[in-house]
Amino acid sequence: VALGALEAAGAVLRDRNWPMINDTQRGQLSLVLPRGTLLDLHWSWFNEPERRADFPVRSQDVLDRSVDVGLGGPADGAIRMHDPVDAVLHLCAHALLSGGDRLVWLSDISRQLRACPAHWDDLVDRARATRLNLVVAVMLDRVTRHFVGTVPTEVVAALSGRSAWRLSMRALVRRPIPERDDELLTGRTFVAVTRGSDLETARALGRSVVVEVRDRLLREPEHPWRAKVAGRARGLPVEPSMGQLDLWESHDEHAERSMYLSKIAQHGEIW
Numbered sequence: 001v002a003l004g005a006l007e008a009a010g011a012v013l014r015d016r017n018w019p020m021i022n023d024t025q026r027g028q029l030s031l032v033l034p035r036g037t038l039l040d041l042h043w044s045w046f047n048e049p050e051r052r053a054d055f056p057v058r059s060q061d062v063l064d065r066s067v068d069v070g071l072g073g074p075a076d077g078a079i080r081m082h083d084p085v086d087a088v089l090h091l092c093a094h095a096l097l098s099g100g101d102r103l104v105w106l107s108d109i110s111r112q113l114r115a116c117p118a119h120w121d122d123l124v125d126r127a128r129a130t131r132l133n134l135v136v137a138v139m140l141d142r143v144t145r146h147f148v149g150t151v152p153t154e155v156v157a158a159l160s161g162r163s164a165w166r167l168s169m170r171a172l173v174r175r176p177i178p179e180r181d182d183e184l185l186t187g188r189t190f191v192a193v194t195r196g197s198d199l200e201t202a203r204a205l206g207r208s209v210v211v212e213v214r215d216r217l218l219r220e221p222e223h224p225w226r227a228k229v230a231g232r233a234r235g236l237p238v239e240p241s242m243g244q245l246d247l248w249e250s251h252d253e254h255a256e257r258s259m260y261l262s263k264i265a266q267h268g269e270i271w
Contacts, residue, residue, distance in 0.1 A: 002041060003029065003041060003261070006031055006033075006039070006041065007031075009034070010033070010034035011031040011032065011033050011034065011039065012031060012032045013029060013030075013031050014029075014030040014031060014032060015029050015030050016253065018253055018256030018257050018259075018260060019256055021256075021260055022256060022259055022260050022263075024048075024049075025048075025049040026047055026048075027042055027043060027044035027045070027046050027047040027048070027049075027052065028040045028041060028042045028043070028044075028047050029041045043059060043264050044057070044059055045057050045059075045062075045090055045093060045094075046093075046097075051097065054131065054195050054196060054200070054204075055093065055130050055131050055132050055135070055196070056130055056131065057089075057130045057132075062082065062086050065082075065083045065085075065086055066080045066081060066082060066083060066086075067080070067081060067082075067083050068080060068081075069081045084112065084115050084116030084119055085116055085119050085122045085123050085126055086126070087112050087115075087116075088109065088112050088113060088116065088123060088136070089123070089126060089127060089130070089132055089136060091105070091108050091109045091112055091139075092109060092132070092135055092136045092139040092140070093132055093135055093136075095108075095109065095139055096135050096138060096139050096191055096192060096194055097192050098188075098192065099187075099188030099189075099191055099192050100138070100139060100142060100188070100191040100192070101187065101188050101191070103146065106139075106142055106143050106146050106147065107146075107147070109139060109140075109143050110143050110146075110147040110150050113143070113150055113151065114150075120152065120155050123136070123155070124155060124158045124159055127159055128159075131195070131196030131197075132196070133159045133160065133196065134159070134160055134163055134165065134166060134194055134195065134196060134197065134198075134201070135194050135195075135196075136159055137156050137159035137160035137163070137166050138160075138165075138166055138169045138191065138194050140155070140156050140159070141156060141166065141169065141170050141173065142173060144156075145173055163197075163198055164198055165194065165198045165201045165202075168190075169190070169191065169194070172187055172190060172191070185208075185209065185212070189208060189212075190205070192208075193205045193208050
C-alpha cells in the first residue's frame with residue numbers, strides 16, 4: 001500500500017533487480033521522491049534477514065505502539081511516529097550496526113532519551129524481549145560518556161548484566177582502535193558485531209573475520225588462495241552493491257516484484 005501510494009505521488013523506485021532483492025530478502029526499498037529526495041521504505045527495522053533473526057522486532061507491534069506527533073501549531077497537523085521507547089531502541093540499533101562512531105548518532109539518542117525519562121522499565125523489558133539489550137547497553141555507555149547524566153547507571157546494568165563484551169566495548173571507547181582502510185578489524189567492526197549475548201557476539205565476530213578475509217583474498221586476482229577461498233565461501237552472504245540493485249532490470253519485473261511484496265504481506269515478520 002505504501003509503495004503504491006508513493007509511486008502514485010510521483011516517486012520513482014531505484015531498486016529494479018527483483019531476483020536479487022528476493023534472494024537477499026531485503027527489508028527496504030529505495031525510492032527517489034519528485035523533488036529528488038532519497039527515501040528508504042522499510043518493512044522492517046533491519047535490512048538483512050540475519051539481523052531480523054538476531055533481533056526479533058515485530059513491525060506490527062511497532063506500528064501498533066506508534067503515536068501521533070504534532071508538526072508545530074494546531075493547524076500543522078500530526079504524523080505517526082515510533083513511541084518514545086521504540087524510538088530509542090531503533091536509534092541504538094541503527095547506530096550500533098553502522099559502527100556507533102558518530103557523535104550525531106549519540107546526540108540523537110540522548111535527545112530521544114530526554115523525551116522518555118519515565119520509561120526506563122519499559123526500555124529494559126522491550127530491549128530484552130527483542131534481544132537488543134546488549135546493543136542498547138553498549139550504545140548507552142557511549143552516550144553517557146559524551147552526555148553526562150543522560151542514563152541512570154542501574155538501567156545499563158539491568159540491560160547487560162555482567163556482560164564481558166560490554167566491558168570490552170567500554171575499554172574500546174577509552175582507547176579507540178585507529179581507523180585505517182588497510183586494517184582487517186577496526187573499532188567500528190567490533191561495535192557492529194554486538195548481538196544479544198556474549199556468545200552470539202563472539203560467533204558474529206568470527207564470521208565477520210572470515211567474510212573480511214574472504215573478500216580481501218578475492219580482491220587480489222593473483223593470490224594463491226583465491227580459488228580455494230572462493231569455493232569454500234559460496235555459502236557466505238555478500239552484500240550487493242547499489243549498482244547491482246538499481247541498474248539491472250529483471251526480464252519479468254512485474255512477477256518478481258509481486259513475489260517480493262506477497263512474501264512481505266504473508267510472512268514478512270519471519271522472512
